[in-house]
Amino acid sequence: MALITYREAIKQALDEEIQRDENVCIMGEEVAQYNGAYKVTEGLWAKHGDKRVIDTPISEAAFSGLAIGASALGVRPVIEMMFMSFSYVAIDQLFNNASFCRYMSGGLMNIPIVVRGPANGGTNVGATHSHTPENMVANHPGLKVVCPSNAYDAKGLMKAAIRDDDPVFVMENTLLYGEKWEVPEEEYIVELGVANVLKEGEDMTIVSHGRCAMLSLQAAKTLEEKHGISVEVVDLRSIRPLDEETILNSVKKTGRVLLVEENKPYCGVDAQISHIIQLKAFDYLDGPIHRVSSIDAPQIYAKPLEDWQIPNEERIIEGALKTMA
Amino acid sequence: MATPKKKSASKSAKSIDFAAAPINQQLSKEEKIDLYRTIIGIRRFEERSLRAYNQGKIGGFLHLYIGQEAVATGIVSLMEKDDHIITAYRDHGHALAVGMSMNECMAEMYGKYTGCSKGKGGSMHFFAPDKNYWGGHGIVAGQTPLGAGLAFALKYKGLKGCALAFLGDGAVNQGSFMETLNLASLWNIPVIFVIENNGYSMGTSLKRSSAEENLAHRADGFDMEWEVCNGHDVYEVREVANRAMKRAREESKPFLLEIRTYRYRGHSVADANHEKYRTKEEIEEYKRTKDPVNVIRQKLIDEGVMTEAEAKKIDQEKKDEAEASAKFAEESPYAPRSEIQTDVYSEVDNDTEGKLKGTYFFND
Incomplete structure (x- = not known):
């Protein structure tokens, strides 16, 4: 490696x-x-x-x-x-x-x-x-x-x-x-349509993609250490095709879901994920599905405000605590 | 570098006997009759499709090529093995000229499973890659970079051919076309842009849409060769296009060819105003003096290539073929509903072993 x-x-x-x-x-x-x-x-x-x-x-x-x-x-x-x-x-x-x-x-x-x-x-x-x-x-x-x-x-x-x-x-x-x-040094392929469980957990699932998946992983560690919440993190990798099975298996295991993405919330990828979960794993849910997306406005220029507008560890933790409430 | 040629297209037509051009001289009697057969075939097919449209059998839009038939016919007749062609939504003439059958074309317009695109494309989206015909594209000028891409591929693969990218006079004012002219010239791509200038971009005359009415002159801005010719005489189209195509194949250079032509019908059949933005006299005058069907028919009769009776017989055959295609389309089934979700992804359609991962379609 x-x-x-x-x-x-x-x-x-x-x-x-x-x-x-x-x-x-x-x-x-x-x-x-x-x-x-x-x-x-x-x-x-x-x-x-x-x-x-x-x-x-x-x-x-x-x-x-x-x-x-x-x-x-x-x-x-x-x-x-x-x-x-x-x-x-x-x-x-x-x-x-x-x-x-x-x-x-x-x-x-x-x-x-x-x-x-x-x-x-x-x-x-x-x-x-x-x-x-x-x-x-x-x-x-x-x-x-x-x-x-x-x-x-x-x-x-x-x-x-x-x-x-x-x-x-x-x-x-x-x-x-x-x-x-x-x-790895040797050749490999990551197939389209296969999600990756970045971290296993028991209490809740975070579904994310792109850089937000890495932020979610970081947040999951903090949640575990500081709040005693065991978080499973699913990295979609591929948006279309979509690995529904991995998402649903995780949701069925934990019963609570937070969706994290950098998209704006309205008709974002997570709007579709949320729909799929409620349709196919409704009985497994112990509470509403929550989302952390970019704050719904055009991207702001000012750096400190933009850092708050897009998902960050603090906002993800906040969202996770809401999901567990 | 081309020097602007200001001579009018009509003047050049009078002074030159295009039938005598070597590219036309070398045509056999049968090849000449084939030109007529294709031109009259397009005319009769479209007349029949118009009837079907007016009967409510054909949905969507119907952009008729009537009046412009000699352009596609002439140019396609020059195509060689590695030449490719792409056009916009007024695509029936090009389709028939490359050898697509009236049946598959008519059925496509009816939306039937037996259509060239299984009823998934409609009138504006005919394709026949086996005949080097890459559509049939609905958005004005959107096909022009694809045409350059076909030529790019020829050059990339070291094949001696050219790509023919057709567009209308309305398309010249789209950004994608101007970007493509630049790219084609910058990279020396063997693409010929054929502007079929029928004088109107929908209901807006050339005068009201283009600051420089000599559309071919735009090539000068991109250091590209250009030429203007008439589109009613298939011999003239062949003579001028042949030079551009030969040069493209041999020197890998793009070319802008503006062909002055005329459409008798509206922009589409839904264009009810087409006798308001131009006069009836204007239409009648073109029909009387420059109708591409009459022009080639008369020339071939005068040349002794065919007789009036033979011309009539071919005309009748094409009428019958068009009529039969309407019957074929009428009697053909629609695709089953399961076809709505095929031909979306190549990998899904060809996943015979079921190896693909993940969900591709998201219906509940």
């Missing part, structure tokens, strides 16, 4: 997949000669050259659409959104074409593309650069979306996404890029 950063893990996945399959290429703004705005692709252009690592102009709609068209003929492009927020200028391409071309062609067209980039707030950059659109992606049948919370998952999910024959969004997180985790 090597201790590597989340950033390095993604880079390894891209590097290995580019070497494995001649049809895999990566394109986006500053991914090649500049080495990536967040240095995720650092060194890949020098290693693999112009054909495989491609700088684009600032034209998200054009290069997203181009990737879709190219994928129809067997190229497997990974496109980087410098921020996932920038995918909003390519919505027609990603949310009409990538998601629906297969369906509208009666299954004749495949779109094996990966759309990756950071999708998070907490970086003091204001509302336009802080979107977490995994809920929006998941709302489009035809698209898949994963949110790795750590380096191991980031590498394994990225490789799974690249090998997948459908369009997959990989939601990364700038606040995790520099964090380190242990990652």
Whole structure:
């Protein structure tokens, strides 16, 4: 096992997949000669050259659409959104074409593309650069979306996404890029649709994804130490497809549920999770399902306020205590 | 770098005999008759679909290509093995030209299981990847970067072909198209953007929508070659498009081709105003002098390639084929309800061993 950063893990996945399959290429703004705005692709252009690592102009709609068209003929492009927020200028391409071309062609067209980039707030950059659109992606049948919370998952999910024959969004997180985790030297894949129980517990379940899963894990430890509450933490990893079974098994064991995500609450991912739990595990619940989401307003710029707006350990603990009340 | 060519399309048409162009000279008698067969086929198919639409058999929108048939026919007739084509929602003509059957197209419009997309796409979303036809796209200009992507893939894989990305004159003012022009030229992608300029983006005339009415001139801003030609004479379309396609294949360069054409019907059949934003005389004048069906029919008769009687016979065959396609569509079943959730994810459809993990669909 090597201790590597989340950033390095993604880079390894891209590097290995580019070497494995001649049809895999990566394109986006500053991914090649500049080495990536967040240095995720650092060194890949020098290693693999112009054909495989491609700088684009600032034209998200054009290069997203181009990737879709190219994928129809067997190229497997990974496109980087410098921020996932920038995918909003390519919505027609990603949310009409990538998601629906297969369906509208009666299954004749495949779109094996990966759309990756950071999708998070907490970086003091204001509302336009802080979107977490995994809920929006998941709302489009035809698209898949994963949110790795750590380096191991980031590498394994990225490789799974690249090998997948459908369009997959990989939601990364700038606040995790520099964090380190242990990652095996040998090759591995993290399958889509498989959640991860980060910590077992008896009294309540926290279901979370992305960086919030790590915050929830931290909060769970504090809850155990300071409040004597045994918390099970389920990291979804994959939003669509969704591992319902792992969620429901945990809920059936603990009877109490807190859902934690960085999405805004209205129609967030957790709104769907909550529905599934009440429908399929109603009799096991000992109290209402609670949520900790971003505070429901556009992302605020001011740092101390933004740190409060997105879920943090304090708010998660507060939510957990409410759930146990 | 192209120098702007200000000569009007109509003038060039008068001065040049496009039938004499080598690309047209080399056509066999049968190939020439095939051009007529395709053009009249599109016309008769769409006339029949209009009847079906007015009878309430076809839902949604119906964007008729009537008046523009020679454009798709001419260009598709030049396609080689590794050439690919994509267009917008006025897609019936291109579909029939690439060889899709009237049955599968009519059935798709009826929403039937026997349609080319099993009734999942409708009139605007015909696809036939086996014929290098990638749709059929509903959002104005949304298909243009995909067209560049097809060409990108050809270049990436080292194949000698080109991609044909069709769009209307309304699409030129979409950002995605302008972004794509830049990308195509910057990366030397073998894509030909074919603007089928019928003069109206829905009910808004060119004059009221585009600051520079010579749409092809936009290519200059992207250091891209361009040309303008007429769309009523299939020979002219072939001659001009052939040069662009050859260059794209051989030099891997994009091209912007503006083809002046005309649609007789409204933007869609639901466009009840189409005789208000233009005059009846304007429509009649085009029909009288430039109807693509009449133009090719007369040329072939004058050339001695076919007789009036043969032309009539082909016309009747196409009428019959269109009629039969309506009957086929009428008698075809709708897809079973279970089909609503197929063709969404390739991995799900092909998961024959049940290895996939997690839930993909979220109905209670």
